[in-house]
Every structure is written in structure tokens, then in C-alpha cells.
Amino acid sequence: MQQKAPQAAAPQRIRIEATDASGSFSGYLALPASGAGPGLVIAQEIFGVNSTMREVADYYAEEGYVVLVPDLFWRQQPDVELGYSPEDWQRAFGFYQGFDEAKGMEDMQAAITALRQRPEVQGGKVGVLGFCLGGKLAYLAACRTDADVAVGYYGVGIDAALDEADKIKRPLTLHIAELDKFCPPEARDRIVAALKGRPGVSLHVYPGMDHAFARLGGEHYHKPSALMAHERSIATLKDAIGPHYDLSALWDKHCEYEFGTRNVDDTMSTMVAEPYVNHIPTMTGGVGYRNLHAFYSNHFVNSNPPDTSLVPISRTIGATQVVDEMLFCFTHTTEIPWMLPGVAPTGKRVEIPLLAVIKFRGDKLYHEHIYWDQASVLVQVGLLDPKLLPVAGIETARKLLDETLPSNTLMQR
Structure with missing residues (x-):
């Protein structure tokens, strides 16, 4: 129920x-x-x-x-x-x-x-x-x-x-x-x-x-x-x-329900009555309780590959928002409708920098704006040839962790 x-x-x-x-x-x-x-x-x-x-x-x-x-x-x-x-x-x-x-x-x-x-x-x-x-x-x-x-x-x-x-x-x-x-x-x-x-x-x-x-x-x-x-x-x-809420802990609990226990009703319980989620690059998500519950149930919570992991890089806490910078990592062993809609599993490893802007009303999540470089995802699953366009693959994730890796390689090419 x-x-x-x-x-x-x-x-x-x-x-x-x-x-x-x-x-x-x-x-x-x-x-x-x-x-x-x-x-x-x-x-x-x-x-x-x-x-x-x-x-x-x-x-x-x-x-x-x-x-x-x-x-x-x-x-x-x-x-x-x-x-x-x-x-x-x-x-x-x-x-x-x-x-x-x-x-x-x-x-x-x-x-x-x-x-x-x-x-x-x-x-x-x-x-x-x-x-x-x-x-x-x-x-x-x-x-x-x-x-x-x-x-x-x-x-x-x-x-x-x-x-x-x-x-x-x-x-x-x-x-x-x-x-x-x-x-x-x-x-x-x-x-x-x-x-x-x-x-x-x-x-x-x-x-x-x-x-x-x-x-x-x-x-x-x-x-x-x-x-x-x-x-x-x-x-x-x-x-x-006030009021003063621990927005960081509230966001962590939401993510636990999404990616850990993968329980849609528990995930929705952390949100306002009519929330929304917008994955900016692919325009997937849902607006309102009914649509978002269906999206989580059919296209997100149970649709991420078993080895999906989030690697935190930084977190900024504002008056009403949490901004998370992270690496989103997975092996493309199942279809991921929200990130790669209609793309059959390729078995490829993907590591992508991802930014999440999480807005709260009171102690409940109001919305999520999620950003990533879709071109890099497509390169990593083999759907985009990096030799033909100024785009990069897994290198974007590696350089986020190691700033000493070469810069301007696309310009040099």
C-alpha cells in the first residue's frame, strides 16, 4: 500500500x-x-x-x-x-x-x-x-x-x-x-x-x-x-x-532507501506530498506523487545494475538545499531507463561525474535536479565515437579524482 x-x-x-x-x-x-x-x-x-x-x-x-x-x-x-x-x-x-x-x-x-x-x-x-x-x-x-x-x-x-x-x-x-x-x-x-x-x-x-x-x-x-x-x-x-533540520542526514536516508534497501514507499516517505525529480540530460523523472511513485517503481529504484555505487566527492549544505558532487559507477548489465532509455545492456563499465541539487521544504525533499555528461556515458557504452567529437569517456571520472592528469587533451587533438 x-x-x-x-x-x-x-x-x-x-x-x-x-x-x-x-x-x-x-x-x-x-x-x-x-x-x-x-x-x-x-x-x-x-x-x-x-x-x-x-x-x-x-x-x-x-x-x-x-x-x-x-x-x-x-x-x-x-x-x-x-x-x-x-x-x-x-x-x-x-x-x-x-x-x-x-x-x-x-x-x-x-x-x-x-x-x-x-x-x-x-x-x-x-x-x-x-x-x-x-x-x-x-x-x-x-x-x-x-x-x-x-x-x-x-x-x-x-x-x-x-x-x-x-x-x-x-x-x-x-x-x-x-x-x-x-x-x-x-x-x-x-x-x-x-x-x-x-x-x-x-x-x-x-x-x-x-x-x-x-x-x-x-x-x-x-x-x-x-x-x-x-x-x-x-x-x-x-x-x-529556525526551524533547523539536518538536511545532510535526511538526504542520506533518502539515498539509502533508493539505492540500499530499494524500497519505493520508504523513498517517497522522505518527500513532500507532491514532489518532483528531473534528470536534466535525459528529461526523465516524475512530477507529483503519483507520477513519481510510478517512475521510481518502474524505471528507477529497481532498474539500477546490482553493482551501482555512489562515490561522494563533496557536499554543500545551504538553507534549503544540499548539493552533492559524486561519481556514479555501474556495469551496464541491465537496461537503465532513466539514464540510457531504450539501450540494451552492453556489459560496459561506466563511471561518470554526477551533480545532484536537492531542494527541501521543511524536513521533506521537494525536488531533485540531477546533472551529468550524457556524451561521456554514451562514449563509455560504445554508442558515441570520441574520435569524431570533442567528448571524453571514463577519463572525466578519473580526472575528477586526480587533477594532475593531463588537461586540454581534446584541444590538442
């Missing part, structure tokens, strides 16, 4: 008491699969606590955070949820123009306090993450609240609050879109000039990017920049408040 990774508890709506005794407002609460972790308050865009903000909350819950998205427009209208049609844009700007920033920051502190007091929040640590309007509120949270860390994406109007910069006492990371139409170049330059070099402040300007480059499905969404920004955000958050 196929066993999926543990699922998080269903998100819920909670009530947060305003600090000025004017009432209470709602917040969307998402929990990690473990049920506990550091706290993270997400400050909304100008479209309210809509499906986008809830999806972001679920995403960060998967990273291991107890996430709360407070309704910051409640003083104008409770539970605003807008889309991105022209009409909704007009309504959103109306709420933005009517937003009382001072009261909004009081509500942010109320949300931070409420989250810090919840039993699911371990160690009482709470950070702030914000987008657009929320990007500025994240900056102000670093100045005015007791949040332990703050991260802001393309904040609007930060340049008007730079006189508060001396109040920043906790780590702050800002993601700035170079071509943000809501933050013209002169405003961006003032922000960078005022904040650059301050202890604990990290600024990242994304060349060629416009506002909302990290909003999935948005007009200006740019996946490479969004991925880089997310990696930097998680690095900032983990350094300040």
Missing part, C-alpha cells in the same frame, strides 16, 4: 484582539505537518487575505512555520478577498488609500503577539514576511514591533519611512524589483543608500524585474527571480528563528 508523507492539519480562521480595544479581526492560520514550529506573520498585498495569500501561507507552513495572515483591512471592511481584474485593482487601490498605516502596524503587533502566545509556536520566536503593501509593513515591523526577523518583497513606500531606519534592531531582508513601477529609480536609490551596510540588513535588487515578480501566475511572475528570493528569505528566517 502506498504511503504518502504526513499531512498538515487543515488551516483555520482565528480571531485576534486589537490592541486599542476596538474589536477583533480574523486571521488565516496554517500549521506545518509536525503541528509546531517557529511563527511567521504574513502581511498581505493590497488584495486582502485572498487565495494567493492563503497559498503563500500554506507554502511556508510546508517549510515548517506556524503561519498567520491577519486581515489588515478589517477597519474598513472585514475579510476582503479580491482577485486581479481591473475592477478588483480599483477596489484594492481604494482600500490601500484608506489604510491607516499607524493602526495597521498596531494590528501587526497584535498578530505577532497572538501568534507568539499560541502553543504551536516553539520557543516563542516570530518573524514577519510581507508583499507589496505588506513589504513596507515588514520593513516597519523591523522598526516598530518586537518581531524577531522581517522579510519584505517589493515594498511600496519604504522610501517615505527611511527616517525610522535607526530603529532596526533585528535582521531584515528586502527584495527590490529594479523596474518596480510603484517604486521609481530615485526611490529605490534612496532605500539602498539609506539601508546598505547596516548590520543585519540585506538588500537584493532583481535586475529587469517588475512589481510582484514572486506572485505565482501574476503578469510579472519570474520563476528564476522568485526562486532566488525564496532561498534568500528562508536563509534569513532560518538563521534568526
Whole structure:
């Protein structure tokens, strides 16, 4: 029976008491699969606590955070949820123009306090993450609240609050879109000039990017920049408040199930609910639990030759990633669909340098990007003549282990 990774508890709506005794407002609460972790308050865009903000909350819950998205427009209208049609844009700007920033920051502190007091929040640590309007509120949270860390994406109007910069006492990371139409170049330059070099402040300007480059499905969404920004955000958050996982040990356990015990269900149990694997040279793998389980079962875990071995060369551990450099060695005694699809066994020995980039969400693998030199594999199994092309065979593996072997031999030839 196929066993999926543990699922998080269903998100819920909670009530947060305003600090000025004017009432209470709602917040969307998402929990990690473990049920506990550091706290993270997400400050909304100008479209309210809509499906986008809830999806972001679920995403960060998967990273291991107890996430709360407070309704910051409640003083104008409770539970605003807008889309991105022209009409909704007009309504959103109306709420933005009517937003009382001072009261909004009081509500942010109320949300931070409420989250810090919840039993699911371990160690009482709470950070702030914000987008657009929320990007500025994240900056102000670093100045005015007791949040332990703050991260802001393309904040609007930060340049008007730079006189508060001396109040920043906790780590702050800002993601700035170079071509943000809501933050013209002169405003961006003032922000960078005022904040650059301050202890604990990290600024990242994304060349060629416009506002909302990290909003999935948005007009200006740019996946490479969004991925880089997310990696930097998680690095900032983990350094300040956690959670801390032994990614190296988690990756080793995954490999043990793949190549040692060769158990597909155990392998999948180390991964998120919907993971993916991409073997870059041959475009083999699977996207999503069902497809990846079938791929592992039919084309990978039980399809590697009996003498397959992985020889570690180096390992780099990041905030959310493990990068392994290794030698992948085997005798081609069985068909290997993921590396040599459709190629009958040749009996040839293959030793190939291989690079694995392993991305985690929380303590579960999210994806694997695997790279190797397919031309070298084809040379070693006799399907490519190295005399006709500038390619090499097993020599690539040997030179990785012995850098004193001759260089530039293909050039000399």
C-alpha cells in the first residue's frame, strides 16, 4: 500500500484582539505537518487575505512555520478577498488609500503577539514576511514591533519611512524589483543608500524585474527571480528563528532507501506530498506523487545494475538545499531507463561525474535536479565515437579524482 508523507492539519480562521480595544479581526492560520514550529506573520498585498495569500501561507507552513495572515483591512471592511481584474485593482487601490498605516502596524503587533502566545509556536520566536503593501509593513515591523526577523518583497513606500531606519534592531531582508513601477529609480536609490551596510540588513535588487515578480501566475511572475528570493528569505528566517533540520542526514536516508534497501514507499516517505525529480540530460523523472511513485517503481529504484555505487566527492549544505558532487559507477548489465532509455545492456563499465541539487521544504525533499555528461556515458557504452567529437569517456571520472592528469587533451587533438 502506498504511503504518502504526513499531512498538515487543515488551516483555520482565528480571531485576534486589537490592541486599542476596538474589536477583533480574523486571521488565516496554517500549521506545518509536525503541528509546531517557529511563527511567521504574513502581511498581505493590497488584495486582502485572498487565495494567493492563503497559498503563500500554506507554502511556508510546508517549510515548517506556524503561519498567520491577519486581515489588515478589517477597519474598513472585514475579510476582503479580491482577485486581479481591473475592477478588483480599483477596489484594492481604494482600500490601500484608506489604510491607516499607524493602526495597521498596531494590528501587526497584535498578530505577532497572538501568534507568539499560541502553543504551536516553539520557543516563542516570530518573524514577519510581507508583499507589496505588506513589504513596507515588514520593513516597519523591523522598526516598530518586537518581531524577531522581517522579510519584505517589493515594498511600496519604504522610501517615505527611511527616517525610522535607526530603529532596526533585528535582521531584515528586502527584495527590490529594479523596474518596480510603484517604486521609481530615485526611490529605490534612496532605500539602498539609506539601508546598505547596516548590520543585519540585506538588500537584493532583481535586475529587469517588475512589481510582484514572486506572485505565482501574476503578469510579472519570474520563476528564476522568485526562486532566488525564496532561498534568500528562508536563509534569513532560518538563521534568526529556525526551524533547523539536518538536511545532510535526511538526504542520506533518502539515498539509502533508493539505492540500499530499494524500497519505493520508504523513498517517497522522505518527500513532500507532491514532489518532483528531473534528470536534466535525459528529461526523465516524475512530477507529483503519483507520477513519481510510478517512475521510481518502474524505471528507477529497481532498474539500477546490482553493482551501482555512489562515490561522494563533496557536499554543500545551504538553507534549503544540499548539493552533492559524486561519481556514479555501474556495469551496464541491465537496461537503465532513466539514464540510457531504450539501450540494451552492453556489459560496459561506466563511471561518470554526477551533480545532484536537492531542494527541501521543511524536513521533506521537494525536488531533485540531477546533472551529468550524457556524451561521456554514451562514449563509455560504445554508442558515441570520441574520435569524431570533442567528448571524453571514463577519463572525466578519473580526472575528477586526480587533477594532475593531463588537461586540454581534446584541444590538442
